[in-house]
Amino acid sequence: MARYSKLFAALALSGLTAVFALVSTASADELQDIGKLLRAGQHAQALERVNRYLASRPGDAQGRFLRGLVLAEQNRTSEAIDAFTRLTQDYPDLPEPYNNLAVLFAAQGQYERARQALEQSIRTHPSYATAYENLGDVYAKLASQAYDKALQLDSANTNAQTKLALLRDLTAGPRGAAAKAAPVRAQERSGSAPAVLAQAPAKPAAAAQASAGATLDAKAAAKAEATAAAKVQARAPEPAVPKAPESATRAGQPAPKARGSDAGETQSEAVVRTVNEWVRAWESRDVNAYLAFYAKDFKPQAGESRADWEAGRRKRILAPKEIAISADRYKVSFSGENSASVSFRQNYRSELVKSVNTKTLVLARRDGIWLIQQEKAGP
Amino acid sequence: MGRAPLALGLAVIAALTLGGPGSSTARISPGRTQKETAEVMLQKAVAEMGSKKFDATLGEIDSLIRAQPNFRLAHLVRGDLLMARVRPLEKIGAGARAPVQRLSDLRDEAAARLRAARERPPQGRIPKYLLQMPSEARYAIVVDTSRSRLYLYRNDGGLPRLAGDYYVSSGKAGAVKTREGDQKTPIGVYHVVSSLPRQKLLDLYGAGAFPINYPNEWDRRMGRNGYGIWLHGTPSDTYSRPPRASDGCVVLTNADLEALAPNFQVGLTPVIISENVDWISDEEWRSDRKEFIDAFERWRLDWESRDTERYLSHYSHRFATKKEDLAQWRRSKQRVNVSRAWIKVGVSDLSVFRDPGSENMMVVEFQQDYRSSALANVMKKRQYWLREGGRWRIVYEGAA
Numbered sequence: 052m053a054r055y056s057k058l059f060a061a062l063a064l065s066g067l068t069a070v071f072a073l074v075s076t077a078s079a080d081e082l083q084d085i086g087k088l089l090r091a092g093q094h095a096q097a098l099e100r101v102n103r104y105l106a107s108r109p110g111d112a113q114g115r116f117l118r119g120l121v122l123a124e125q126n127r128t129s130e131a132i133d134a135f136t137r138l139t140q141d142y143p144d145l146p147e148p149y150n151n152l153a154v155l156f157a158a159q160g161q162y163e164r165a166r167q168a169l170e171q172s173i174r175t176h177p178s179y180a181t182a183y184e185n186l187g188d189v190y191a192k193l194a195s196q197a198y199d200k201a202l203q204l205d206s207a208n209t210n211a212q213t214k215l216a217l218l219r220d221l222t223a224g225p226r227g228a229a230a231k232a233a234p235v236r237a238q239e240r241s242g243s244a245p246a247v248l249a250q251a252p253a254k255p256a257a258a259a260q261a262s263a264g265a266t267l268d269a270k271a272a273a274k275a276e277a278t279a280a281a282k283v284q285a286r287a288p289e290p291a292v293p294k295a296p297e298s299a300t301r302a303g304q305p306a307p308k309a310r311g312s313d314a315g316e317t318q319s320e321a322v323v324r325t326v327n328e329w330v331r332a333w334e335s336r337d338v339n340a341y342l343a344f345y346a347k348d349f350k351p352q353a354g355e356s357r358a359d360w361e362a363g364r365r366k367r368i369l370a371p372k373e374i375a376i377s378a379d380r381y382k383v384s385f386s387g388e389n390s391a392s393v394s395f396r397q398n399y400r401s402e403l404v405k406s407v408n409t410k411t412l413v414l415a416r417r418d419g420i421w422l423i424q425q426e427k428a429g430p
Numbered sequence: 431m432g433r434a435p436l437a438l439g440l441a442v443i444a445a446l447t448l449g450g451p452g453s454s455t456a457r458i459s460p461g462r463t464q465k466e467t468a469e470v471m472l473q474k475a476v477a478e479m480g481s482k483k484f485d486a487t488l489g490e491i492d493s494l495i496r497a498q499p500n501f502r503l504a505h506l507v508r509g510d511l512l513m514a515r516v517r518p519l520e521k522i523g524a525g526a527r528a529p530v531q532r533l534s535d536l537r538d539e540a541a542a543r544l545r546a547a548r549e550r551p552p553q554g555r556i557p558k559y560l561l562q563m564p565s566e567a568r569y570a571i572v573v574d575t576s577r578s579r580l581y582l583y584r585n586d587g588g589l590p591r592l593a594g595d596y597y598v599s600s601g602k603a604g605a606v607k608t609r610e611g612d613q614k615t616p617i618g619v620y621h622v623v624s625s626l627p628r629q630k631l632l633d634l635y636g637a638g639a640f641p642i643n644y645p646n647e648w649d650r651r652m653g654r655n656g657y658g659i660w661l662h663g664t665p666s667d668t669y670s671r672p673p674r675a676s677d678g679c680v681v682l683t684n685a686d687l688e689a690l691a692p693n694f695q696v697g698l699t700p701v702i703i704s705e706n707v708d709w710i711s712d713e714e715w716r717s718d719r720k721e722f723i724d725a726f727e728r729w730r731l732d733w734e735s736r737d738t739e740r741y742l743s744h745y746s747h748r749f750a751t752k753k754e755d756l757a758q759w760r761r762s763k764q765r766v767n768v769s770r771a772w773i774k775v776g777v778s779d780l781s782v783f784r785d786p787g788s789e790n791m792m793v794v795e796f797q798q799d800y801r802s803s804a805l806a807n808v809m810k811k812r813q814y815w816l817r818e819g820g821r822w823r824i825v826y827e828g829a830a
Contacts, residue, residue: 190515197509198526201502201536 078104082113087355089121097121112142119151128155139171146176150185157189162196165189180429319383322391322414325421326378329412330397334376338365346415346422371401378410389416468498468669468685469597473547476507476540479514487511498685501669503543506536535672542578542673543597551581551592555709559619559702560590561719562782564795569693570700571661573598573680574707575605575615578673580682581707582690596690599671599681605705606787607644607678610656615678615703616644619783619793622661622699625691636663637684640694642701647826648791648814651750661701663687704786722782722792722815725822730775736767746816746823771803790817795830 081104088097101118108114119134132155138148149172156165169186176182198204316324325344332340342361351360368374380396394411413425466474471494478487491508498504506523513525522540523533557572563585570590572581580598583590601607601615608614620642628637639662645654656678663684664671670683680703682690693699710718729744742760749756767773776799785791792815800807812830815822 187516190512194509194511194513194516194525197505197512198523198528201504201506201509201523202526202528202532203502204528 078108078111078113082117085117085121089117089124092124094121094125098125110141112138112145116148119148123151123155128159131155139168144175146172146182149175150182153182153185153189157185157192162189162193166193318385318388318391318416322383322393322421323381325414326381326393326395326412329423330376330378333368334374336368336371336374338368341368344423346417346424349422349424349426371403373401375400390414391416391421468494468501468504468683469543469546471497472501472504472507473544475504475511476544477547479507479511484511484515498669500667503536503539503670506540535675538673539578539597539670545577546579546595546597549577551595551707552709555711556590556715557581557583557702557704558708558710558715558718559704559784559786560700561715561722561784561792562780563588563590563700564698564781565779567695567698567700567781569593569695570702572707573600573615573701573703574705575600575617575703576706579707580680580686582693594689596682596686597670599673599675601676601678602674604674605703607656607659608652608654611677612656613677615676615680616649616654616656616659617703617705617787618644618646618649619785620644620646620659620701620703622694622696622701625694625696626660628663631662633665635660636665637687638663638691640691640696646793647752647812647828648785648793651826661687700781700783702783702786707786718784719782722822723780725815726777726780726782726794729824730777733775734773736770736773738764738767741767744822744824746818746825748816748825749823750826751828766802769804773803774801775799776801785814788816791815791825792822 081100085097085100085104088094088100098118098121101114101121105111105114105118115134115138119131119138122128122131122134132152135148135152135155138145139152142148149168153165153168153172156162156168166186166189169182169189172182173186329341329344332344342364349357351357355363377398378395379398381393382395383391383393385391391414392411393414394409397406397408397410399406399408408428411427411429412423414421415424416422471490475487475490475494478490481487488508488511491504491511494504495501495508506526509526510519510522510524513519517525519525522537526533559572560570560583563570563583565585565588567585569585570583572583573579574581578598578600580596581592582594582596584593601613603613605615605617607616622640623643624641626635626639626641631639639660641658641660644659645656659678659680661680661682663682666684671681675681680701725744729741732740732744735741738760741763742756745756745759747756749759751759754762778797778799780796781794783793785793794813794815796811798807798809798811800809810830812826812828813824814826816825817823
């Protein structure tokens with residue numbers, strides 16, 4: 052079941068990414084407002100506004116993408132599929148519409164079409180991690196269907212469960228967690244994306260090149276024009292963060308062995324302990340304790356105030372009756388004594404949702420205590 | 431989601447199943463070249479799994495599944511192909527969660543079908559059983575239960591030539607049937623005794639059935655019992671069954687059964703079932719054949735000589751017909767030989783098959799044209815010859 056909620060998390064994620072990434076200055080505010088309505092669950096209003104927005108700009112990719120998202124959230128799946136399909140036809144170089152098409156196909160059990168859409172998404176954007184993850188899930192689902200046929204297993208029951216999980220996911224899924232990644236991604240892309248979009252229909256090659264430069268992938272970045280890459284780096288809020296966990300551990304650099312003040316633990320151990328305590332607070336649905344792990348300068352997703360974010364978290368944490376979270380596969384890296392990044396596998400289970408995600412937290416040490424500055428899905 | 435482990439996993443599967451690079455695959459048997467069989471498509475797809483042509487391989491498997499939607503092994507391979515994109519797989523079906531038996535059944539079928547691509551019948555060699563096919567029989571069937579394979583041999587003027595080979599299932603409990611209900615496939619020399627069309631059969635038996643004459647005279651002599659050993663097809667919801675699946679019958683896919691059916695001649699087509707087929711060279715075949723046919727010819731001539739002792743030297747002390755033992759046989763032959771002025775024995779349409787159950791046994795059939803000063807009689811005869819102390823001797827003789 053996890054994989055489907057992850058798919059939907061990914062839908063929301065790439066939605067936000069695209070929405071905020073592709074905004075051109077003139078219409079940015081309007082689209083952001085519509086995005087807020089969508090997140091607030093005010094789908095009808097969001098749809099009305101986005102339709103009005105599109106009436107004067109029928110070709111506008113951002114608006115059409117957002118409209119697709121609203122329709123998806125409204126469970127108007129075939130209309131959403133139609134919206135994203137036409138977007139892929141007009142903007143074949145954008146990976147997100149393919150990805151979201153795949154999510155919708157997968158939700159309908161059309162895994163073969165989901166596979167094709169995701170492969171297309173990856174073709175247009177070879178380092179698009181979300182599409183890879185989704186594609187892995189779709190392969191696994193297709194494989195299990197093939198195995199069921201091979202071994203004459205009755206998969207009817209599991210399919211039924213999938214459907215139920217999806218319906219709940221639309222209103223109560225781990226979207227919060229996934230959506231938190233949006234600010235990072237949005238800003239990473241904002242450097243190049245608006246220009247991309249404006250050119251996309253006319254110059255697909257330029258679009259592909261520019262969007263490659265905007266990814267987290269080191270190789271793609273290296274391939275992109277130096278200036279573009281530099282721009283992205285400069286604009287990114289924590290330039291070292293996205294790549295840090297992997298490159299540090301892969302290069303075999305030992306974590307700083309600075310001693311903590313009390314228990315004689317390394318800072319690396321202190322970071323992991325902090326994550327564990329944060330997980331326990333979340334798990335026990337102690338919202339105040341949970342929020343206390345976040346730094347004063349923690350940035351919620353773009354356009355959201357700290358108060359709105361806290362309210363949203365409170366609601367989501369208290370919605371399920373029971374939450375079980377486990378975390379493992381920690382990778383900790385440091386950029387200075389007081390700045391750490393930890394990525395780990397987060398296994399979240401409630402009676403509403405199950406998901407397994409890789410999560411990365413950026414922490415800052417203030418007065419000997421590690422606090423979360425940034426939270427995002429993915430390594 | 432790295433790509434490297436995927437490719438690795440696929441390569442491992444291909445190596446495990448195909449014996450690594452250099453193994454021959456997907457060769458089509460003579461006579462079946464018109465269109466690719468499902469098995470050849472499967473073999474190709476598995477061979478390609480080690481390559482990086484994911485889309486092409488998936489396309490092949492998909493067209494195979496379109497052609498044979500009930501080919502469960504093809505679905506399993508499709509699952510593996512996809513699952514190997516997610517994580518490395520160490521063997522076929524490793525990504526599936528399923529009852530162990532069902533999975534191992536499919537793995538066994540995969541092993542048998544892929545082995546068939548790897549180990550082709552040696553070119554220019556002949557199964558050592560087919561020493562002399564009956565002149566009217568267009569084909570002979572040779573079944574190998576350990577390889578789960580049926581070989582179709584065309585009678586090319588007495589020389590057997592491979593005309594096709596097919597995956598088959600056999601008895602759940604293996605081979606060498608001795609008792610009713612032992613779920614084993616008999617080993618020996620048999621022939622097709624009737625043909626049952628689909629309309630007369632339960633769905634279990636598929637597109638048709640060809641009963642064989644188990645237990646034959648030697649089986650009965652050995653005290654073996656049971657009945658109803660058929661070559662037959664598969665149920666309509668099943669493309670093929672695991673290698674060990676039947677109660678002793680030899681089971682073909684419906685497609686293969688339908689392809690073979692026109693070649694079966696009721697009362698004639700030999701069905702030789704072996705646990706492990708041996709092939710011999712053309713020279714060995716000729717020398718084996720000559721050695722036996724010479725012995726047979728001496729028996730015929732010694733019968734014509736009316737010298738009872740010379741004649742009886744061709745009979746084993748274990749000899750018996752359905753009614754008589756050697757002593758009774760001796761008495762009746764002595765009586766006949768003294769009362770006849772002359773005896774002529776004509777032999778035509780001779781067939782000679784080595785029994786796979788015993789190296790030292792030949793199963794022989796022929797048209798016997800017996801004439802003497804008192805009687806003329808034409809009959810079809812069957813003999814079992816056993817090699818004892820370096821000589822071929824008859825252990826059973828009777829009307830076929």
